[in-house]
Amino acid sequence: MEQIRAAILGSGNIGTDLMYKLKRSHSLRPTIMAGIIPESEGLARARQQGLAITTDGIEGLLKQKDSFELVFDATTASAHKQHAPMLRAAGKIAIDLTPAAVGPYVVPLVNLEGHVGEPNVNLVSCGGQATVPLVSAMRSASPVEYAEIVATIASKSAGPGTRQNIDEFTDTTARGLQRIGGASKGKAIIVLNPAEPPILMRNTIYGIVEESDPEELRKSIEEMVARIQEYVPGYRLRAKPLIEDFPGRQQKKVTLYVEVEGAGDYLPQYAGNLDIMTSAAVKVGEEIGKHLRAGTWKRDRSEARL
């Protein structure tokens, strides 16, 4: 199979973890990493792994633009806002792991096919990647009136960007629950827990759904979990789905407890919140790669709608 070549923009923790995952991919091949800090460990590791490297950031990357088709941006939201138009002008597809949200939000298994041909896609948030697919699974069994999630992550896995703008997580994730998960209303909560040793990322997902067959709901949820596990091996339900009557209404309340253990490629295992982002990014890259090989990553359908 012809491998699609990928560039990694950003040599920090996320970019480095992403590199190891891309090395394992059958359909993608990382060819270059761009950073701005010459002594960064990420660049050293990239060189060891046989990638080309540049310390001139986006400019350095674009000088070698014949060596990749896809760009994973693992820098920051403000940097990505500058990168996005430059990558687009160079005809490169951007998979954005930052909160910049220049392009549409995508969650693999749920809505990527609705955004075929986009030059830039955004990965929502870690909480969104961990919970939206299961809300969508509920939605395929029964209308979801309300979805709420609580993401609890180890303090050590929350960087300064997340901390200084924690509302971005809650707002973005809640929007993802609605627009992508298909809930009529969404609410997201994030809790940082400083316990030592650090806790694994956990997510509690509540859905208030229309009266429906609990078996069908359970089946839909468990099937989705199995499909997520294909690209996030450490993703699991901590308990069987809890499905109860919602007091006073003809509705059901679904409660799901999800734990995400990272693969430990570069990031520590407890940082499931970061692992699910890099894993989802690779999955999105692979899906886009299939289209590129088939020559179907074109916007004609969406433009026809306009």
Next chain:
Amino acid sequence: MEKGQIGGSFMSEQISVHILDSTLRDGSHALSHQFTAEQVARVARGLDQAGIEMIEVSHGDGLGGSTVTYGFSKQSELELLEAASSVIERGKLAVLLLPGIGTKDDLKMARDLGAKVAQIATHVTEADVAQQHIELAKSMGMEVVGMLMLSHMGSPEKIAEQGKLMERYGADVVLVTDSAGALLPPTVRERVRALRDAIQIGVGFHGHNNLSMAVANSITAIEEGARWIDACTCGLGAGSGNTPTEVLVAVLDKLGYSSGIDLWKIMDVAEDIVRPLMQKPVRIGKASLTMGYAGVYSSFLLHADKAAQQFGVDPRDVLVEVGKRRAVGGQEDILVEIAMTLAQKNAEVEASPSRRLA
């Protein structure tokens, strides 16, 4: 009643203590967030007329807390804040926000409805998640009180370090916040002292009564220089409740501190307005005592009780497991999972052959 009729002779110069009454916020936990706008207006008017400086109204878990996880409010925050705002004449309307649960939009809504004081609360080690909310509240002209929750889990040095962050973001006051009611006078003293030595802004204390120490701890904090104290009439609050406002006012008066609160009037508010609203007495029961003893977030109480009942397990076992997992404020979602898991384990033990032989 005249000030200092009974006490007040211990100090040559009277020291003022600022009281924030949180009956309509922390008390919301004890009522499972079922306050109505009419009740809020009645309590807020009473508190205002008794001379309370800051009257806090919010979901128990802060603005935006009305959720499956923490319990849905009976009436929207907007209606409750409007009700309070319309009756407060002398005092200031206050709100609570926990970054990660509420957002800047909630804070703007509260400000537009007349809130003048914002309490912004984080876990004792996570003050940096509050930067954007503290800065926003200051930019809207609000007074900001930073709260370091579950203060017993942080060393005095950690509290000093985190308090400094809140000071840098613009807070006017930082509170040692004993969310688990687990602190004792010596541990309150060292934390308040460390904070007072580290920051130039005001220092205060928020207590819970799980070990029956709320008033004593508040007084200890005041002796160490704290001048902002949170309290609730009838102690209405999470866990075994908070520092009872009317008791605190009486004690402050006897010690010669000034709070600007009329003792008889605040007693009347407690007895005639707040007590009749209480669904059950706020008391030190075995579960809430366990919280103080084990250092568990007081707001977990009713959620743990409910989950334990649903799955037929002892709420104390649930709380001990919560403690083992080092759960922090906001993690109410794990209580049902813990109760469910404990019930499964109990069932396995019942069914095991060794048990049958025994």
